[in-house]
Amino acid sequence: MTAYKDLSKNELKALKKELTKKFEDVKAKGLKLDMSRGKPSTEQLNLSMGMMDVLTSSSDLVCEEGVDCRNYGVLDGIKEAKQLLADMMEVPKDNIVIFGNSSLNVMYDTVARSMIHGVMGSTPWCKLDKVKFLCPVPGYDRHFAITEHFGIEMINIPMTPTGPDMDMVEELVSTDPAVKGIWCVPKYSNPQGITYSDETVHRFAKLNPAAEDFRIYWDNAYGIHHLYEDKQDYLIEILMECKKEGHPDMVYKFSSTSKISFPGSGIAAIAASDANLKEIREQMKIQTIGHDKLNQLRHARFFKDIHGMVKHMKKHADIMRPKFDTVLASLEKELGGLEIGSWLAPRGGYFISFDSMDGCAKAIVAKAKEAGLVMTNAGATYPYGKDPHDSNIRIAPSYPTLDEIKLAMEVFTLSVKLVSIDKLLAKAE
Numbered sequence: 001m002t003a004y005k006d007l008s009k010n011e012l013k014a015l016k017k018e019l020t021k022k023f024e025d026v027k028a029k030g031l032k033l034d035m036s037r038g039k040p041s042t043e044q045l046n047l048s049m050g051m052m053d054v055l056t057s058s059s060d061l062v063c064e065e066g067v068d069c070r071n072y073g074v075l076d077g078i079k080e081a082k083q084l085l086a087d088m089m090e091v092p093k094d095n096i097v098i099f100g101n102s103s104l105n106v107m108y109d110t111v112a113r114s115m116i117h118g119v120m121g122s123t124p125w126c127k128l129d130k131v132k133f134l135c136p137v138p139g140y141d142r143h144f145a146i147t148e149h150f151g152i153e154m155i156n157i158p159m160t161p162t163g164p165d166m167d168m169v170e171e172l173v174s175t176d177p178a179v180k181g182i183w184c185v186p187k188y189s190n191p192q193g194i195t196y197s198d199e200t201v202h203r204f205a206k207l208n209p210a211a212e213d214f215r216i217y218w219d220n221a222y223g224i225h226h227l228y229e230d231k232q233d234y235l236i237e238i239l240m241e242c243k244k245e246g247h248p249d250m251v252y253k254f255s256s257t258s259k260i261s262f263p264g265s266g267i268a269a270i271a272a273s274d275a276n277l278k279e280i281r282e283q284m285k286i287q288t289i290g291h292d293k294l295n296q297l298r299h300a301r302f303f304k305d306i307h308g309m310v311k312h313m314k315k316h317a318d319i320m321r322p323k324f325d326t327v328l329a330s331l332e333k334e335l336g337g338l339e340i341g342s343w344l345a346p347r348g349g350y351f352i353s354f355d356s357m358d359g360c361a362k363a364i365v366a367k368a369k370e371a372g373l374v375m376t377n378a379g380a381t382y383p384y385g386k387d388p389h390d391s392n393i394r395i396a397p398s399y400p401t402l403d404e405i406k407l408a409m410e411v412f413t414l415s416v417k418l419v420s421i422d423k424l425l426a427k428a429e
């Protein structure tokens with residue numbers, strides 16, 4: 001395989017002609033494909049249908065506290081749901097609060113509370129001239145949307161294969177009191193599928209923030225979302241690690257069962273120190289009389305315990321694995337050795353991240369759209385939608401069928417090749 005950069009202008013032109021013909025043929029098929037959002041497929045949703053049957057009109061709906069789940073009562077989660085999610089999040093049961101159906105909602109509320117009321121007695125962020133968040137990039141667009149919504153300045157931190165660039169994180173966190181938080185997806189990250197190394201987690205726990213109200217926003221959305229039985233990433237548990245280092249309050253952990261049971265109808269939780277949770281409960285009791293306990297009960301009875309959940313996740317993996325393998329095989333076969341793009345092979349999560357040559361991502365996504373393939377907008381993986389290199393594209397293989405993915409990858413790889421050729425030809429002019 002000759003790298004495109006080593007081809008002559010005439011060779012590139014000839015190749016462009018041949019690939020354009022292929023592209024037009026695919027385009028003529030009038031495809032309608034979508035690899036834009038990380039949604040579970042119908043087949044995956046069907047795995048949890050048993051949950052619809054665990055509670056019936058004749059079920060005993062009293063939870064372990066002795067409270068009738070149909071009624072008011074129990075503010076921060078029923079015991080059985082706390083145990084299940086505590087085991088899932090690898091924290092003690094007393095360090096967890098169960099919320100509603102969305103962890104993103106919990107993250108939004110956490111930032112909103114800090115803006116309006118401050119964090120454990122410190123000045124509310126809305127009264128400060130400047131509030132900054134560190135944003136490992138590429139990252140999750142909806143995290144960045146929350147901080148942008150509140151007018152918080154976002155600073156890009158490059159991701160490395162072991163997590164965010166920790167030299168930069170340490171420097172900024174320890175010297176700038178305006179830095180109040182960092183968004184982290186520490187395991188099978190969105191979009192790269194990277195898991196933070198032991199050293200990275202240790203360095204996080206050892207941070208010495210200039211701001212007393214600095215918090216690590218540890219969104220472990222993909223903590224048990226492995227793809228393989230034999231190759232699984234391991235992540236050090238940060239809450240305990242921060243406690244050991246004498247910073248018990250420095251981290252908020254978030255998670256949910258969105259991609260375990262039903263997105264939009266799962267249960268979400270925050271895990272944190274006693275002091276942080278005290279403050280969170282204070283606000284919670286003003287916000288709500290309590291979240292949906294019937295849904296909590298449904299989850300607890302369906303999964304039974306963490307072992308039930310882990311078994312369930314293997315069924316998800318059996319559906320997801322061939323899709324990931326198909327995307328990766330196509331990238332390797334079509335683009336390997338051409339030096340017009342790079343990617344990582346994640347061991348879990350929901351995404352594959354592709355980096356094109358600089359200045360090509362937007363054009364690739366637009367080109368793919370011409371042939372009926374919708375990808376996540378280029379730039380979405382960066383704060384303000386601005387990828388400084390215009391190179392990152394997030395591939396979400398979960399929702400389409402295997403056959404659709406094969407077609408989608410044909411469109412995608414052709415689009416990458418054509419846009420890259422144009423870029424190289426323009427450079428040669």
Ligand SMILES: Cc1ncc(COP(=O)(O)O)c(C=O)c1O
Nearest residue numbers: 102103104140185190221256258
């Ligand atoms: C990293 C990350 N966090 C949170 C979410 C959303 O979670 P929830 O459905 O619990 O709001 C997603 C969904 O894609 C995600 O990728």
